[in-house]
Amino acid sequence: MEEFFNLFISDQAYNFVECFHKKCGDKDFQCSSWRRHEQFGYIRDLSFLHPVKIYIGAKYGRCQEAQKFRVYRKRQLVIETSQQVADVPYADYFLVEGLWDVQQNGSEENSCTIRVYSKVSFSKKTIFRGKIEQSTKEECREVYGIWIQNAHELLKQKVGNQEGSLDIYTVQGSDLRSHISELEETSEVLPQATSADMQQTLHHPENFTSLIENAVQERSIWSHCGSSIIREAWVAFMSYLKHDSHLPLLLGIIGLVAMLILMQMSIIVLLTRVPEVHLVTQGSSIDELGNYRKENVEWIEKRFNYLKEEMAMVETRLEVMRHEHAILKMHLQNLERVKHKS
Structure with missing residues (x-):
């Protein structure tokens, strides 16, 4: 010992x-x-x-x-x-x-x-x-x-x-x-x-050493595959830009995709936000209990109103994005008609 x-x-x-x-x-x-x-x-x-x-x-x-x-x-x-x-x-x-x-x-x-x-x-x-x-x-x-x-x-x-x-x-x-x-x-x-x-x-x-080495090798393989896929996609995208004259339309589509990604990220952040926790101790009198309940109700109402405002902002942004998507779709159809006529 x-x-x-x-x-x-x-x-x-x-x-x-x-x-x-x-x-x-x-x-x-x-x-x-x-x-x-x-x-x-x-x-x-x-x-x-x-x-x-x-x-x-x-x-x-x-x-x-x-x-x-x-x-x-x-x-x-x-x-x-x-x-x-x-x-x-x-x-x-x-x-x-x-x-x-x-x-x-x-x-x-x-x-x-x-x-x-x-x-x-x-x-x-x-x-x-x-x-x-x-x-x-x-x-x-x-x-x-x-x-x-x-x-x-x-x-x-x-x-x-x-x-x-x-x-x-x-x-x-x-x-x-x-x-x-x-x-x-x-x-x-x-x-x-x-x-x-x-x-x-x-x-x-000694099994721990082999486990760690396997984990490192697996992570390196995944990172290599991910980088190669991104590189191939980028090369294909650049070659398409060189052979096609629809640059404004492509830029608009890229902007729309970026906005969609940002909206999804903001929604995820809102859903994963850690809620505030208020610890309420047991009071020794009825008045104290009443005050605690009143404070809890007020805090819940403020939180609910705050969430309603955030959801309204999200809905407004989605509506704007739908409108922009409709405009871009109409513009793309017009370009295709012009292309077929020529």
Whole structure:
């Protein structure tokens, strides 16, 4: 237990923690020292920039994590984590909580079992709860796998440094090689203990490297295909302009298409806009409850009127676009008639 804490959790393990976050792709990593907590043993704060795996928004999200630990009877180490992520969609709706349970195996001083549990705690309701929980589960699975891989590498490195002198290097009176083998066997239950699929995946940490390489190759293939399609479309469009004299008509059609795209984007933005949430606490008197209800009704009416104005603007723009489309269509028909006569 003490050796596990010194290698992976203590202030002396700063290099291990920093290396772990670098392997996860994090930047600007900062970690405070452990300090006394009034209610829960010891606490420290971590902050870093973590890559965001979505195609819109910021590339990195600012993570603020609080870690607490407490030791029970020198045989059980409990670590609680709470992480808040900023610069991601619905960031203020949830936070990720984790619990690390490290227990010594029976009377063996050089063996321990590690179990990690994680959950997403929501402070507000959202229709994307299932998607957030699923993506968080996948992210935790990958992060825990990287942690296990780094822990294996550190233990193997310690074995390599002590080759030829293992008879004098001991951990609490036992052989280091025995200690490492037992740690490797027990640490593989570290990802969420309630997920059997995760445990089977993490039995081979090298699988994570192949998964990452496959993802990079797949993304590069898609980007290459997309760029080639755009390039071919552009070449065909330019050749058409060179062989056809209907440049004003084509420019008008392009403008109409651009306006349609902008209208669709504005509608999507309106539909995906995060609504404002007003938390109303329970009052202690009937008057206070009446005031809260009145404020809620006024806020809903203002919101409804605002949405009506926006929808009216959208309808007006659509009507203008329909009118322009009819004019362009009529102009195109006239050009075709002139072309047939000539």
